[in-house]
Amino acid sequence: MSTLSVTAIQTGLFWEDKPANLKMLESKIDSITGTEVIILPEMFSTGFSMNPEPLAETMDGETVLWMKELAAKKRVILTGSIIIAEDGHYYNRLLWVLPNGTLGYYDKRHLFSYAGEDEHYTAGKKRLIASVKGWRINLQICYDLRFPVWARQTPLEQPEYDVLIYVANWPQRRNTAWKTLLQARAIENQCYVAGVNRVGDDGNGIYHSGDSMIIDPLGAVLYQKAEEEDIHTITFNKEILADIRAKFPFWKDGDSFLLER
Numbered sequence: 001m002s003t004l005s006v007t008a009i010q011t012g013l014f015w016e017d018k019p020a021n022l023k024m025l026e027s028k029i030d031s032i033t034g035t036e037v038i039i040l041p042e043m044f045s046t047g048f049s050m051n052p053e054p055l056a057e058t059m060d061g062e063t064v065l066w067m068k069e070l071a072a073k074k075r076v077i078l079t080g081s082i083i084i085a086e087d088g089h090y091y092n093r094l095l096w097v098l099p100n101g102t103l104g105y106y107d108k109r110h111l112f113s114y115a116g117e118d119e120h121y122t123a124g125k126k127r128l129i130a131s132v133k134g135w136r137i138n139l140q141i142c143y144d145l146r147f148p149v150w151a152r153q154t155p156l157e158q159p160e161y162d163v164l165i166y167v168a169n170w171p172q173r174r175n176t177a178w179k180t181l182l183q184a185r186a187i188e189n190q191c192y193v194a195g196v197n198r199v200g201d202d203g204n205g206i207y208h209s210g211d212s213m214i215i216d217p218l219g220a221v222l223y224q225k226a227e228e229e230d231i232h233t234i235t236f237n238k239e240i241l242a243d244i245r246a247k248f249p250f251w252k253d254g255d256s257f258l259l260e261r
Helices: 018-030 062-074 142-146 172-189 238-247
Strands: 003-010 037-039 077-086 089-097 103-107 128-132 135-141 163-167 192-196 199-201 207-215 221-226 230-237
Touching: 003 018, 003 192, 003 207, 018 062, 062 077, 062 089, 062 103, 077 163, 089 128, 089 135, 103 128, 103 135, 135 142, 142 163, 142 172, 163 172, 172 192, 172 207, 207 230, 221 230, 230 238
Parallel strands: 003 037, 037 077, 135 163, 163 192
Antiparallel strands: 003 230, 077 089, 089 103, 128 135, 192 207, 199 207, 207 221
C-alpha cells in the first residue's frame, strides 16, 4: 500500500502584492524537504480580493510560470488558487501543477456572495479529482466547504477519491463552521481532509486565525494550528484508509445521485 506526503503552508499574505507574496512563499517552499504535495492558501498571490481587473493574469502569466518552475525545482506537486482572466471572465482558480509542467485546474464552484465574489468572478462547473501514486484527490476552495453535495462521494464500486483538499481565506469570526465542517467532510466521505487557511488581517481589516487542519477518515484531527504561521508535513497511509473503509463500509449505503454540471 502506498503513502502520500503532503505539506500545508499556513501563512500571512501581503495585500494585493504579488511580488511580495511570491518572494515570501518561495522562501518557505525552498525550506521544505521530504514531501510530495505542497498546499498554498486561496488566492495566495493577492489575498482574497474583489479587485480582479488589475490583479488577474492568464494561464501563461507570472504566477503560473512561478508555480511550474518551483514544482520542477523541488520535484513536488504545487497547488493553491489565484485570480485568472480567461475569455472575458475572471475565475478563482485552483491550480494543480506537476513537476513536469503539466497542470490541472478547478474553478471555484460556490462564490461567496456575502463578500460580493459572485459579482466579480464566474463560477466553475465541474470538479477536479487529481491522481498521484494511486491516490485520488478532490480539490476544492474555501466556501465550497459549506456545500456537502459538491464533495459527496457517489456510491460506486469504490469511493471516488481518497483525499479532500480545501484551500481558503476563511475569517476567524466564522472559524467554528470551518473546523466543524472539515471534520464533517472527512467523516461523511471516509477520506483524509486537508484544510489550508491563511492567518492575519487582509486589506479589508478582516482577521484570519488560520486553524489549518488535517483530519483522518474517521474525523480525528491529526494536525491543527491556530493564529501562527506554520509549515507542516504529514504522511497519509493507504493501508489505514483501506482498513477503515473495509471495517466501516458506510460509503456503500449512500444515496445514488448525479451532480448537474
